[in-house]
Amino acid sequence: xxxxxxxxxxxxxxxxxxxGQKSEFAGIVSLxxxxxxFGAAAAEFYPTLKLMRGLIEGTSFESYLGTLTKALGxxxxxxxxxxxxxxxxxxxxxxxxxxxxKAEIILLCLPLLRELIGLAAGFMT
Numbered sequence: 001x002x003x004x005x006x007x008x009x010x011x012x013x014x015x016x017x018x019x020g021q022k023s024e025f026a027g028i029v030s031l032x033x034x035x036x037x038f039g040a041a042a043a044e045f046y047p048t049l050k051l052m053r054g055l056i057e058g059t060s061f062e063s064y065l066g067t068l069t070k071a072l073g074x075x076x077x078x079x080x081x082x083x084x085x086x087x088x089x090x091x092x093x094x095x096x097x098x099x100x101x102k103a104e105i106i107l108l109c110l111p112l113l114r115e116l117i118g119l120a121a122g123f124m125t
Contacts (some may be wrong), residue, residue, distance in 0.1 A: 008033065067109065067112060071109065072106055073102065075105065078100075
């Protein structure tokens with residue numbers, strides 16, 4: 001974790017220096033740092049997903065791991081993209097992107113919700 005914080009601080013210092021001299025390069029450095037840190041975050045999530053797969057394998061929840069993984073991917077991609085939009089000064093686009101991401105996750109989870117409601121109805125009868 002310290003190495004990621006160090007990389008972010010180094011990128012921030014480079015951006016501050018470049019803004020005063022060559023502002024067009026500051027945006028490139030910012031984007032490169034964001035992409036590299038996003039890649040690091042994805043790499044950090046991999047062991048967690050592997051552990052979850054091991055825990056869920058052989059249970060009745062195994063079919064939902066794909067849905068959970070997709071929802072996590074949507075969440076990360078939307079958050080990353082929205083933050084890039086905010087950094088570029090486009091907070092309206094960022095908020096609409098987050099809204100679309102939430103709608104996509106709800107749509108993705110509708111089969112799970114249907115099954116949950118069916119299970120609850122089964123308990124009530």
